Amino acid sequence: MRMRGSFRGATRSIIAVGFLAAALAGCNNEGSTPTRAQQPDNAGDTAYVETGDLAQIRQHGKLRLLIPRRLEGDNLPRSGHAFVESRELAEAFAKEMGLTADIVYIESHDKLIAQLLEGNGDVIVANLTATPERKKRIAFTAPIVLVHEQVVTRADDTDVKKPADLAGRRVAIRRSSSFWKTVQAMRRKHPKIEIEAVPENVDTETILHRVAGGEYDVTVADSNLVAEILAYRDDLRVAFDAARNRLIAWAVRPRATELRSALDAFLSESRVAEVYPSSYHDDLPGIKKRKVLRVLTRNHPATYFLWRGELMGFEYDLVRAFAKEHGLRVEMIVPPTWGDLVTWLKQGKGDMIAASMTITEERKKRGLLFSRPYNYVSEMVVARKNDKIDSKDDLTGRTQVVSPTTSYWTTLQRLKDSGLMFNLEAAPEDWPTDEIIAKVAESEYDLTVADSHLLDLELAWRDDIKGAFALGDPVPLGWAVYSGKPKLRDAFNAFIKKIYRGTFYNITYKKYFKNPRTIRSYVKFRAAQSGQLSPYDKFVRKYSQRYGFDWRFITAQMFQESRFDPKAKSWVGARGLMQVMPRTAQELELTNLKDPATGIHAGVKYMAWLRDRFEGKVPATEARWFALAAYNAGYGHVLDARRLAKQQGLNTGRWFDNVERSMLLLSKPKYYKRARYGYVRGGQPVHYVREIRTLYDAYTRVAPL
Structure with missing residues (x-):
């Protein structure tokens, strides 16, 4: 779709080419507590202990990368930085060294250094601030990013411009963070500054959200994370830089000098920490020199x-x-x-x-x-599946509904001017194409227009609409x-x-x-008199009991995910009976997803992890519904929906008729452009949860607990 018009601009404050600090844990968080579903840590399960240098590491044929466990990705990068690229860079280094990259997931940042020194890993691939205290224990590589520590306030709090202006305000930070000493140094000069110790399991992003909501007055955060936040929030502002040019780097054991030298050479050649102007023009040779597109x-x-x-x-x-x-x-x-x-x-x-x-x-x-x-692509007239409309002549007396800011409006207006007799009505300007198509499917709108590739995208999700005909010749992208x-x-x-x-x-x-996103044919459930629900009840019962779920609930979810097909593979690459993503399976240490028992174990373990993430935030009876939504769309999108629900005065602890309503809005630009995790087809998790609830209710009537 070709859009016209514009909205207010956004702030960008990245000062270096690098990678986004670990957003959920925070680059300096050294005190997060693992939940029960995250236990045990897999570092102790590593096949060997090695505390030597590169020569000794080569004997094993592996480079063990210590990485904080991340069962969900970071926020949607809008300013050019993603933590996943840092991991990929480390894997590229291992390949260059002729080694296999072996990912060792650690539950929280505070365990990383200990696991490195004990020989359970070789390189910490996490965005650690190179503080003097840490340098006494570990050896840092060349920096991967250069940041400023920035004081952040609400956008309407314009009085704070320098350290002295913080007098009487509460600066909310974690004790373990490098920011703690920065603010202490400011307080020695300005004693009226108050420091509020935030619990160690609260990440920097959450602290920033609480500042925006008025729960905290002020906080301090690294500039790369601040830039990501300001890309989708306009209710925060950078007051001033508290500390400049702080280095973020990886780390090795102090005596691993050969490994450190090899990493430094690799990172230098990769030019990950070069400081560039915020705006510049380069052709391909210059881009290759910078190594960033x-x-x-x-x-x-x-x-x-x-x-x-x-x-x-x-x-x-x-x-x-x-x-x-x-x-x-x-x-x-x-x-x-x-x-x-x-x-x-x-x-x-x-x-x-x-x-x-x-x-x-x-x-x-x-x-x-x-x-x-x-x-x-071609501009296609979109109609309901059974609508008998085949050509422009059939538009007579019909009503087309499109956004007036799109090229569709121009095309239809031109057709009206040519003499075709149809009505042209404006949809809300902020409504995306899929939202308008949904209204056509539900008979609230008569017809609409969509680019053919966007229509293909919709047809991959639904079968109640069709492309009737093209309004012109295909145009190139x-x-x-x-x-x-x-x-x-x-x-x-x-x-x-x-x-x-x-x-x-x-x-x-x-x-x-093209690939269907859902299994459209509904397979009617029929339970045997024995109460068996699936061929895999034995495994479902076993792991449901281990992780505290009703086995019938998990069976309903498994049916919705795969129709009990252990070989199922989704359009995004999810596999097995519970359709677990390969990377998630790797972090759960349950990778053979085609095996029914392993696939079920992985799905239930992941569900338990998600459920536990909502503990204390929603009632216990509601946690499983939130976990289902997160399982389907991603934990971050559910967080966005809860934040939006709060803004709308809905109950953030209730999924049905509350947070699910906010989830539906996250497919609209008005809402998703301000959401940390960005666009989501909100109707999918809403439908997913409701379908599982319906099937679960049916299962409880025919199978005993």
């Missing part, structure tokens, strides 16, 4: 989004393949509005636009150079660069020519636009 895009299901903790999207996958071919890292940057894509490109805030952008002469006149087309970058454009052309309609392209296209 900045991609301007939109948070949209056809381009770039977060689902079940995984970053994905058609544009995202294609760009990453191009970047890999050229030895580049990718920074995904999401401007506030569609119109800002071209503006930010001209200003040098990105190197390219990858956002399903139509190649037009008007855009070329504005200074854009386009690649050869990588996709073609291309990647855009600003004038003066012909070498980058030529590289795009060579890449697209090589992959277009090839195996990789076709698999990627089908993944997002």
